[in-house]
Amino acid sequence: MPEPEPPMSPGEFPGAIWYGEEEMEAALRVLRHQSPFRYYGPHCGFEVRRFEEEFARFLASTPGRPWPDESDIHVTAVNSGTGALEVALEALGVGCGDEVLVQGFLWISSISAILRNRAIPVLVDSDDTLNMDPAALRATVTPRTKVIMPVPMLGGCARIGVLMAVVREINREREREGLPPVRVLEDCAQSLGAHAKGAPGSRVPLGEEGIHRIGTFGDAGIFSLQINKNITAGEGGMIVTRDPELHRRINALHNAGYAPDPSNPANWYGDVPVGWGHGRRMSELQGAVARVQLSKLDAILAGMRHSHARIEDAVRALGMTPRAHADAENPGDTGYYCLFQLPPGPADEPAKIARGRSVARALEPWGLHPWFLHDFEVHVYYNILPLVEKWPITNGCPWECPKNIFCRNYQYERGALPRLDEALITTVGVNVPSRMTTEQEGRIVNVLEHVFGPGKY
Numbered sequence: 001m002p003e004p005e006p007p008m009s010p011g012e013f014p015g016a017i018w019y020g021e022e023e024m025e026a027a028l029r030v031l032r033h034q035s036p037f038r039y040y041g042p043h044c045g046f047e048v049r050r051f052e053e054e055f056a057r058f059l060a061s062t063p064g065r066p067w068p069d070e071s072d073i074h075v076t077a078v079n080s081g082t083g084a085l086e087v088a089l090e091a092l093g094v095g096c097g098d099e100v101l102v103q104g105f106l107w108i109s110s111i112s113a114i115l116r117n118r119a120i121p122v123l124v125d126s127d128d129t130l131n132m133d134p135a136a137l138r139a140t141v142t143p144r145t146k147v148i149m150p151v152p153m154l155g156g157c158a159r160i161g162v163l164m165a166v167v168r169e170i171n172r173e174r175e176r177e178g179l180p181p182v183r184v185l186e187d188c189a190q191s192l193g194a195h196a197k198g199a200p201g202s203r204v205p206l207g208e209e210g211i212h213r214i215g216t217f218g219d220a221g222i223f224s225l226q227i228n229k230n231i232t233a234g235e236g237g238m239i240v241t242r243d244p245e246l247h248r249r250i251n252a253l254h255n256a257g258y259a260p261d262p263s264n265p266a267n268w269y270g271d272v273p274v275g276w277g278h279g280r281r282m283s284e285l286q287g288a289v290a291r292v293q294l295s296k297l298d299a300i301l302a303g304m305r306h307s308h309a310r311i312e313d314a315v316r317a318l319g320m321t322p323r324a325h326a327d328a329e330n331p332g333d334t335g336y337y338c339l340f341q342l343p344p345g346p347a348d349e350p351a352k353i354a355r356g357r358s359v360a361r362a363l364e365p366w367g368l369h370p371w372f373l374h375d376f377e378v379h380v381y382y383n384i385l386p387l388v389e390k391w392p393i394t395n396g397c398p399w400e401c402p403k404n405i406f407c408r409n410y411q412y413e414r415g416a417l418p419r420l421d422e423a424l425i426t427t428v429g430v431n432v433p434s435r436m437t438t439e440q441e442g443r444i445v446n447v448l449e450h451v452f453g454p455g456k457y
């Protein structure tokens with residue numbers, strides 16, 4: 001069989017490769033106005049404020065339909081996804097003595113934001129979506145749990161509707177026991193635009209049982225606008241919530257601790273501090289570019305989903321199992337990555353790891369940006385050395401804090417999450433760019449057929 005041609009995929013940066021005249025004009029608009037700061041300037045265009053309003057409308061939209069004029073979602077733009085996590089956790093009241101439950105397939109920031117808030121991360125095992133398993137969550141929660149943090153990875157949703165129903169059940173029990181409710185923070189940095197089935201709300205349902213954008217199910221959600229994300233301003237983050245009081249806290253904490261006065265935009269530092277704040281404001285340059293990118297998001301998602309479906313069909317035809325969709329009938333994943341389980345093979349772990357590495361090496365020359373998940377850097381809990389070794393922030397904090405004494409029982413080496421561990425040594429993925437021609441998709445299929453041909457793996 002002749003060797004396939006490389007797919008010549010247009011790169012793995014979904015938002016950035018859609019940059020065009022519109023983004024350039026948006027950036028120039030801010031520069032011409034000499035007003036790169038969000039709250040004031042010689043001719044401030046309030047780009048960040050408009051971006052927040054548009055983002056809220058996008059999140060309230062039903063996929064495939066125009067955005068509604070109104071939204072009950074409150075949005076705060078910040079300068080990174082990591083910053084968004086730090087501010088959101090603090091606004092939710094996380095601190096010494098608290099546990100934050102998080103899955104083991106994530107990004108290092110999902111952990112560092114917990115530690116920076118002086119709390120202890122507690123790992124929850126994954127299901128076949130590779131995200132947080134609702135049953136494992138039920139078994140891991142303790143009276144110390146303050147926040148639960150699902151992390152829909154690489155565009156693939158968790159079973160968030162089921163997770164929220166479990167959380168509501170947990171909170172009913174906690175109420176009877178006189179414990180404060182647990183809250184949910186969705187870390188959707190990698191999955192802007194994905195949707196899933198369920199009812200939002202951690203205590204009572206806050207909306208219809210139905211299709212909602214992820215990030216709007218929990219008490220708060222965050223997104224990232226870094227270059228690998230579905231839309232990008234180079235850097236940037238968003239924090240969203242339906243809870244007006246939580247929004248006020250988030251808004252204040254991102255802005256030196258002072259909530260801007262909504263009735264008077266000129267009073268950008270408000271009057272009453274809510275606590276020690278952060279310097280996390282988004283600049284007008286980021287806001288202006290991000291507004292244009294948001295207007296292209298539906299097209300970006302449509303491109304990735306279309307190509308993903310074709311690649312996933314090819315994977316199935318080769319006898320392998322693609323990562324499960326949270327809702328198989330109505331998949332709302334963004335399609336950013338196609339992950340699949342290798343065929344049944346060696347039984348022992350070293351041989352499985354050797355096979356996964358050899359598959360990734362075989363895919364590498366064809367430009368598919370493959371990953372063997374076991375080696376997927378600090379997206380995997382046991383690859384995060386500062387977590388495994390429990391490095392302190394400073395002066396032993398938070399591991400040696402007397403209020404965190406319980407953390408001695410928690411370990412973060414491989415073996416902590418048996419189901420995820422097994423998935424990571426048997427799963428490989430390829431990137432799905434958002435702007436592929438039918439011919440380029442076909443070349444990816446040819447590469448997969450070549451690498452996974454009969455008798456190869």
Ligand SMILES: Cc1ncc(COP(=O)(O)O)c(C=O)c1O
Pocket residue numbers: 080081082083085106107109110151187188189190224225226235236237
């Ligand atoms: C799951 C997850 N959370 C948080 C972040 C942090 O976002 P940022 O890079 O914008 O700080 C990322 C970024 O890659 C991420 O993938």
